[in-house]
Amino acid sequence: MKTIGILGIQGAIEEHEAMLQSIGCNTRWVKEAKDLRSIDGIILPGGESTSMGKQLEWSGLMEPLRKAIAKGMPAFGTCAGMILLAKELEGNNLQSRLGLMNIVVKRNAYGSQLDSFVTDLKVKGFAQPLPAVFIRAPRIEACGEGVETLASYKEHPVLVRQGNMMAASFHPELTDCTELHRYFAEQMVSE
Numbered sequence: 001m002k003t004i005g006i007l008g009i010q011g012a013i014e015e016h017e018a019m020l021q022s023i024g025c026n027t028r029w030v031k032e033a034k035d036l037r038s039i040d041g042i043i044l045p046g047g048e049s050t051s052m053g054k055q056l057e058w059s060g061l062m063e064p065l066r067k068a069i070a071k072g073m074p075a076f077g078t079c080a081g082m083i084l085l086a087k088e089l090e091g092n093n094l095q096s097r098l099g100l101m102n103i104v105v106k107r108n109a110y111g112s113q114l115d116s117f118v119t120d121l122k123v124k125g126f127a128q129p130l131p132a133v134f135i136r137a138p139r140i141e142a143c144g145e146g147v148e149t150l151a152s153y154k155e156h157p158v159l160v161r162q163g164n165m166m167a168a169s170f171h172p173e174l175t176d177c178t179e180l181h182r183y184f185a186e187q188m189v190s191e
């Protein structure tokens with residue numbers, strides 16, 4: 001059985017955990033470097049990317065996690081998790097993060113908490129549209145080499161993949177649709 005880790009610092013950890021367990025995966029909260037040894041892939045949840053970045057540095061997890069993903073560990077970043085993966089941040093490029101995906105991201109570009117919305121997205125490879133929840137969501141402003149757009153919303157990519165990494169501007173774990181977790185677990189993670 002595949003074991004998928006969830007970065008266990010802050011944010012929508014339990015929601016991802018419940019979703020992964022409902023599709024038959026083992027889960028493990030990842031809080032320190034040794035937790036990386038027992039997982040086949042990792043989800044970086046939504047929450048607050050600035051505090052997650054700081055905690056990653058303080059806990060000593062930043063570098064080992066960066067290395068593991070750079071070497072090919074499958075990773076799926078949702079919302080703040082996408083910010084952690086982005087190589088470039090518009091506005092504050094100094095914010096601590098993994099910085100591995102060839103995307104330029106602008107934080108909070110879809111507005112405040114009050115501007116949160118739910119929409120259905122046409123996703124490449126899926127027959128039915130998938131529901132997506134946007135909460136203070138980051139917007140992808142540009143994609144670089146090797147990045148494939150799997151879904152867009154109003155002309156901007158919102159779901160992208162670059163090899164072993166996938167990133168979503170939205171929260172798939174706050175819907176009752178498990179399709180994207182299934183895609184990650186089945187198509188990207190191997191035991």
Ligand code: GLN
Nearest residue numbers: 046047048049079080136
């Ligand atoms: N705005 C948050 C950030 O910048 C992300 C919001 C979310 O993950 N829902 O980190």
